[in-house]
Every structure is written in C-alpha cells, then in structure tokens.
Amino acid sequence: MDGVVDLATRISADAEVGKSSFRVSNQWLEGTRSRSTVQGFYTNGAEDTSRGKAHLVDADQPAFLYGDDTAPNPVEYVLHALCSCLCVTLVAHASVQGIHLGAVETRAEGDMDARGFFGISDEVSKGYERIRVEMRVESDVDVETLTTFAMHSPVYEMVSRASSVNFSMTKI
C-alpha cells in the first residue's frame, strides 16, 4: 500500500482527485432475497472502468424473518461494512506512517427493536439503537495512536451519526 502516501499528496494538492461516487444496482429475486451488482464508479474527474467484471452480492433473511438464509441480511451487511472499513482504514493510516501491523480482528454487534420496522412504535429506532465494536490489533504502537487511525473510517463516521456506538480497542 505504498501508493497511499502518493494518493494523499495528490489529493492535498487538488481536492478533485479525492472525489468519488460509488454505485450499487439491486434487484429483487424472490421472497426476502435480492442481488446487488457492483461495478462502475467515478473518481478523480472521470468514470473508472478498471473493473472488467461486476461483483454480485446477495442479501437474504434468516429463517425467523421468513427468509431462506442464503446470504447475510441487510443490517448484518452494515456491520460487515463497518468492520471492514475500520480494518482497511487502520491499515492504510498505519501504512502511511510506516507502522507495522500483525493481525487485525474486528467484531461488531448491534441491537435492533423490530417495533420500528413494523411501525408498532414511533419511539424506537428502525435501525440499530446501539452498536458495540471491539478491535484487537497486533502492533508495537500504542492503542491511542491506533485508535486515532481507525477513527478516520468513513463507515464508522456514518454509523456513529446514526446509532450510539461503543468502540474499544485492545492489543493482541
């Protein structure tokens, strides 16, 4: 990831370099199942066509929500987006600072109250009310510095604006 420093330098010189638009197109398959196609995106003033092949990603529901459980459900994908974003953000910022990392493990758990989804109560959130995130990182660097790196995560910022998040990091 040596190129990350170069990218940050170019964005510092010209903000347009760092502006991107990402896209997903989703189709209902049947019941609780749908499939997203992830391919094109825009960055640095132009359409990026480097992805020759689309990524296809399904979502479904587990049995208690009347699905066939062929894939994670949408709110589990939120946690996957959150954990994977914290991981790559930590790794990228450590790389910029020349810091070596060993293992990076991230767990997230979110609490929901389906009374929001069903419109039974307006007083509860439809999305996660609370999320707990635990990162375990193998590194010689202190937890405070590593946490500062992880807090640059785009998905962490989004989720923190939407839900109450309790974040902790420990060293392995």
Added chain:
Amino acid sequence: MDGVVDLATRISADAEVGKSSFRVSNQWLEGTRSRSTVQGFYTNGAEDTSRGKAHLVDADQPAFLYGDDTAPNPVEYVLHALCSCLCVTLVAHASVQGIHLGAVETRAEGDMDARGFFGISDEVSKGYERIRVEMRVESDVDVETLTTFAMHSPVYEMVSRASSVNFSMTKI
C-alpha cells in the same frame, strides 16, 4: 412471507419478541482485504442457532485505492445494505397488506470526498456527503403508498441520519 403478519402480531403483544442483536466478526487478510464471518445472532430472548453454516463475506478496494479488487469495498457494501434493505422492507410491508409486487429495482449512488479519510480537511465528511436512491417498482398500487412502506427500512433510517439522501420512486 405470510408469516410476517404473525410475527408483527406477536411483537405487538410482547416487545421482547422483536428485539434482536446481529453480529459480524472480521479478520484482516492482507493489504486492503478483509473477511467477515456472519453466523450467530440473538432474537426473541435467546441465541438463534438455525444457521448451521457461517456466511463469509470479503471486502477489498479497487485498483485506484491500491487494492486487488477481489470484492466490493466497505462503502459500496453500505449501498448494498441500503438497497437490499429498501427492497425487503417494501416487499415485507406489501406482503402484510396483501399487495402484489412485480419487479423491484433499487439503485444508489453516493458521493465521497477522500480529504475526510486522509485528515486533509475537517470540514468534509469522511462518509458519504450525499446519496441518491432510485427505486423502480412494478405494482398496481400508487407510489405514495409504496414509498411509505419502503421508509420503514432500518438501513434507510441509519443512512439518512448520517448523510443527505435524495430518494425517489417510480413505477415500472
């Protein structure tokens, strides 16, 4: 999805039935890649062990972000979570009301400014600043009613709290 009415009725009678906790465990693989394991969850007062096998989901980055592009990136997964949640929410609420739906197609596009990620500017968001969502639905029911259904989406609520979202729905 006939059972959805039964579930809503049980949650109305006892809120504990509708309380769930979902979880993801993510491990760094190398570079920009990580893998999430999605299996156990808690619902209706107990651990649900119906998933005999875990769902494994990878995240990566495209080439311009120094990844190998083996999977969507974390912020693309946010859009996948959003689109798939809007889809299943619309389908579930239509099912409860006995409304037939044909095709459901959902597209989302989000704009990011990487100056947030790199800490170059504190004045821009790290996550999506703006998201546009377009649903196309095949149904005899009016767009206003269908939109009311979709707006119960947990991920839509979360994303709307985090970013400026422009939502539109049209009939196919």
